[in-house]
Amino acid sequence: MTKPEFNKDIIKLKSISKTIEQITTKLKHDVGKVLKRRGAVVGISGGIDSSVTLAIAVKAFGAKNVLGVMLPEKDSNDDSKEFALKLAEKFGVEVLEENISGALEGFECYTRRDEAVKRIIPKFNPAKDKMKIGIPEAFINSNLPPVFFVTVVFEDGSEQSERLPMNEYLQIVAASNFKQRSRMTMLYYHAEARHYAVIGTPNKHEVQQGFFVKFGDGGADVMPIGNLYKTQVYELARELGIPNEIIERTPTTDTYTAEQTQEEFFYQMPFEMMDLLWYGWENNYSAAEVAKVLAKEEVEVEKIYKNFDRKRKTTEYLRLPPIHNY
Numbered sequence: 001m002t003k004p005e006f007n008k009d010i011i012k013l014k015s016i017s018k019t020i021e022q023i024t025t026k027l028k029h030d031v032g033k034v035l036k037r038r039g040a041v042v043g044i045s046g047g048i049d050s051s052v053t054l055a056i057a058v059k060a061f062g063a064k065n066v067l068g069v070m071l072p073e074k075d076s077n078d079d080s081k082e083f084a085l086k087l088a089e090k091f092g093v094e095v096l097e098e099n100i101s102g103a104l105e106g107f108e109c110y111t112r113r114d115e116a117v118k119r120i121i122p123k124f125n126p127a128k129d130k131m132k133i134g135i136p137e138a139f140i141n142s143n144l145p146p147v148f149f150v151t152v153v154f155e156d157g158s159e160q161s162e163r164l165p166m167n168e169y170l171q172i173v174a175a176s177n178f179k180q181r182s183r184m185t186m187l188y189y190h191a192e193a194r195h196y197a198v199i200g201t202p203n204k205h206e207v208q209q210g211f212f213v214k215f216g217d218g219g220a221d222v223m224p225i226g227n228l229y230k231t232q233v234y235e236l237a238r239e240l241g242i243p244n245e246i247i248e249r250t251p252t253t254d255t256y257t258a259e260q261t262q263e264e265f266f267y268q269m270p271f272e273m274m275d276l277l278w279y280g281w282e283n284n285y286s287a288a289e290v291a292k293v294l295a296k297e298e299v300e301v302e303k304i305y306k307n308f309d310r311k312r313k314t315t316e317y318l319r320l321p322p323i324h325n326y
Contacts, residue, residue, distance in 0.1 A: 006290055008276065008294075010276070025060075042054045046079065047201075051087050052236050058091045067093065071186060074101045090241070107178045121162055129155055131151065146307075176256070183217070201217065207226045230274070
């Protein structure tokens with residue numbers, strides 16, 4: 001079969017309603033027939049991915065068999081709860097709030113993270129200042145592995161950014177990952193108490209680029225949107241009737257105290273552009289073909305392709321199941 005010419009509409013869904021029907025049918029089969037569970041638990045944050053996942057679960061099992069769980073902690077954005085409640089009301093599902101701050105305090109999540117930040121920026125005062133880590137956008141156009149920086153936003157509004165040494169980077173990430181793993185644990189509590197399945201919310205980029213925590217938000221029984229590009233998730237959202245406030249909301253990490261988009265933290269480019277570049281890369285379109293359509297230099301696309309390849313290879317261990325010694 002001849003490969004279609006690369007174009008800006010190449011990943012648009014041919015039939016959004018049919019795609020929803022296919023995902024819903026498979027989800028219903030996987031949960032009911034394979035896992036033999038009678039309903040679904042979805043962690044909801046007011047973000048687009050969890051919203052679409054919840055809406056699909058409702059179509060598959062009915063609102064009375066779906067539980068939405070809000071999982072805030074002390075660093076969470078207050079807007080997340082507001083949007084999550086609007087979502088639950090829209091689709092008529094039961095919703096619970098489980099604040100995981102106490103569990104994170106017990107794990108010393110905040111203390112371990114802040115200790116690492118203070119070693120790099122000694123003036124950082126966790127009680128007053130805010131922090132985040134991320135990759136500067138410039139690294140997407142280099143042939144070098146991405147390097148993370150830590151940024152502290154001081155109480156007076158001034159900022160200081162410093163390159164993160166490996167030890168401090170690892171400690172901050174390891175401590176922050178307590179958040180996703182604590183949320184996963186709570187979701188499984190409610191799923192097991194009701195004989196439900198945990199429905200994961202990661203999209204294609206999160207799965208393939210490794211933007212998830214192993215046994216955290218990567219811990220789920222089924223991932224119904226795990227093969228969808230971000231722009232396709234938005235296509236489904238509009239068809240499913242997700243509230244406009246959620247559709248128009250900028251995707252954030254909601255992990256660190258300072259405000260930060262997913263683009264700033266990890267992806268380094270807008271989703272609309274990234275989707276097309278990733279499609280071109282994984283479907284073996286040449287850098288020249290893609291560059292022409294996207295009005296980029298061929299060398300720039302080649303560097304982005306190398307960046308994609310590096311990300312998938314270095315995060316492969318996240319996607320591996322436990323290795324059995326036999």
